[in-house]
Amino acid sequence: MKYVSEFRDPVAARALLSAIAARADQIGATRAQPVHIMEICGGHTHSIFRYGLDKLIHPGVAFIHGPGCPVCVLPMARVDECVQIAEQPGVIFTTFGDAMRVPGHRCSLMQAKAAGADIRMVYSPLDALELARRNPDRQVVFFGLGFETTTPSTALCIQQAAREGLTNFSIFCNHITVPEPIRALLGDPDMVLDGFIGPGHVSMVIGIHPYDFIAQEFRKPIVVAGFEPTDLLQSVLMVLTQIAEGRAAVENQYARVVPEHGNPVSLAAMADVYEKRPSFEWRGLGEIDASGLRIRAKYAAFDAEEKFGIGYAAGPRNVPEPEGCACGAVMTGRIKPTACPQFGRGCTPEMPLGALMVSSEGACAAYWQYGGQRAAAEEGALPPSPVPGDSPGIFDPR
Amino acid sequence: MCLGIPGQIIAITDAGRLMAMAEVSGVRREVNVACVAGNDLSALVGQWTLIHVGFAMSLIDADEAAATLAVLRDLGEAQEALDQMRAADAALAGAP
Ligand code: SF4
Numbered sequence: 001m002k003y004v005s006e007f008r009d010p011v012a013a014r015a016l017l018s019a020i021a022a023r024a025d026q027i028g029a030t031r032a033q034p035v036h037i038m039e040i041c042g043g044h045t046h047s048i049f050r051y052g053l054d055k056l057i058h059p060g061v062a063f064i065h066g067p068g069c070p071v072c073v074l075p076m077a078r079v080d081e082c083v084q085i086a087e088q089p090g091v092i093f094t095t096f097g098d099a100m101r102v103p104g105h106r107c108s109l110m111q112a113k114a115a116g117a118d119i120r121m122v123y124s125p126l127d128a129l130e131l132a133r134r135n136p137d138r139q140v141v142f143f144g145l146g147f148e149t150t151t152p153s154t155a156l157c158i159q160q161a162a163r164e165g166l167t168n169f170s171i172f173c174n175h176i177t178v179p180e181p182i183r184a185l186l187g188d189p190d191m192v193l194d195g196f197i198g199p200g201h202v203s204m205v206i207g208i209h210p211y212d213f214i215a216q217e218f219r220k221p222i223v224v225a226g227f228e229p230t231d232l233l234q235s236v237l238m239v240l241t242q243i244a245e246g247r248a249a250v251e252n253q254y255a256r257v258v259p260e261h262g263n264p265v266s267l268a269a270m271a272d273v274y275e276k277r278p279s280f281e282w283r284g285l286g287e288i289d290a291s292g293l294r295i296r297a298k299y300a301a302f303d304a305e306e307k308f309g310i311g312y313a314a315g316p317r318n319v320p321e322p323e324g325c326a327c328g329a330v331m332t333g334r335i336k337p338t339a340c341p342q343f344g345r346g347c348t349p350e351m352p353l354g355a356l357m358v359s360s361e362g363a364c365a366a367y368w369q370y371g372g373q374r375a376a377a378e379e380g381a382l383p384p385s386p387v388p389g390d391s392p393g394i395f396d397p398r
Numbered sequence: 399m400c401l402g403i404p405g406q407i408i409a410i411t412d413a414g415r416l417m418a419m420a421e422v423s424g425v426r427r428e429v430n431v432a433c434v435a436g437n438d439l440s441a442l443v444g445q446w447t448l449i450h451v452g453f454a455m456s457l458i459d460a461d462e463a464a465a466t467l468a469v470l471r472d473l474g475e476a477q478e479a480l481d482q483m484r485a486a487d488a489a490l491a492g493a494p
Contacts, residue, residue, distance in 0.1 A: 047469065050472055120488075122482075123479070124429075124486065125452070126453075150450060152433060156432055201402055204448070257458060265433045360475070
């Protein structure tokens with residue numbers, strides 16, 4: 001337990017690790033027959049790798065990295081559509097920095113910007129709103145991206161734009177929801193999942209009850225968790241305890257931030273502005289029913305898909321993902337990133353092929369950043385190379 | 399983008415639009431407080447909040463703020479958020 005010492009509360013972490021070990025032994029979990037716990041949120045994936053939790057924890061607990069990184073699940077076709085909008089004359093296209101390097105079929109937003117499109121990185125949709133106020137002769141489009149944590153922000157911006165009567169502001173809506181892909185994964189007979197760590201900041205908005213079906217219909221435990229290493233360990237312990245006691249419930253480990261019923265103002269704004277799409281395409285997972293949001297007809301003037309007649313507004317579409325990329329299998333936890341034939345070869349953070357390599361919350365980027373490149377070399381998947389991360393201790397946190 | 403960053407509300411800047419000035423790791427940034435506003439906006443001044451993409455989404459106490467910031471620093475996400483705020487300033491200034 002070399003690295004526990006760097007935790008803010010190493011004593012608590014050690015106690016939790018031994019309690020987890022006791023529970024894991026009690027339910028007979030072993031390296032060969034582990035309990036599979038999916039952490040849904042990419043922020044949790046990043047935290048697990050950063051603190052080496054997967055190495056510190058009892059070998060009978062296997063983390064499966066879920067689809068909870070909005071950048072990673074963005075289909076190539078949506079990136080193409082962003083570029084298409086950004087290239088229209090008079091458009092200022094605004095986006096979170098995270099999305100700039102996601103590859104499209106032709107190019108990424110970064111490459112489109114280099115080629116002359118007016119694409120600007122912003123921190124908030126509020127910045128896009130302000131750009132629209134300052135540039136009345138330009139069309140300002142914001143790339144609305146993210147799960148329920150960022151959805152209220154674009155909903156509130158659209159309401160504000162409507163109040164101000166802005167006619168040059170619109171959102172290219174790619175907001176997605178957490179519960180539906182989980183339902184899809186649970187319905188997949190190939191998936192072996194014994195429990196879930198739920199995304200804390202999503203539940204801060206939607207509360208914990210949208211996950212009731214996981215416990216009630218599928219009889220699996222889910223614990224909504226914070227992001228500190230001890231939060232994650234405590235949540236794993238809570239999942240194991242439910243399994244040991246033969247229970248399946250939705251529990252809230254992060255009650256200091258997550259209200260049971262979520263944030264009423266956010267929920268009201270989301271309900272006013274958005275409705276569910278019949279289905280939405282996820283990179284690697286395909287179309288998932290009711291998993292995406294679109295802007296309601298009464299706010300159509302702020303809907304970039306309607307305004308520019310692209311995306312789902314242009315009719316049914318299905319654009320295949322590139323050959324040789326295993327993003328889907330990684331995202332559903334079927335294989336580890338290092339088992340992808342492209343990992344470290346055709347796909348690196350500098351030259352990403354799949355989106356899982358782009359964002360620091362993507363499983364492939366996390367493996368790469370925190371020593372997976374070394375692990376891959378040891379497994380013979382890659383020739384050993386003097387890479388920056390090739391320091392002693394594979395999972396030495398940096 | 400998905401993880402909120404703690405910031406302390408230091409002033410209400412535009413009550414009509416529910417905007418306030420927050421201090422995030424020494425950087426000042428205007429944020430929307432619609433999701434945490436009660437009846438008395440001025441009561442927010444001095445409070446710590448979790449800020450997601452420019453929106454204060456939850457009130458937290460000072461200890462929670464410190465702990466969250468420590469994790470975000472470890473993950474490199476605090477720096478990323480601050481960089482994005484700076485990039486946004488550039489975008490607003492007109493630099494494409
Ligand atoms: S290594 Fe690249 S191509 Fe392979 S699964 Fe990861 S992101 Fe996709």
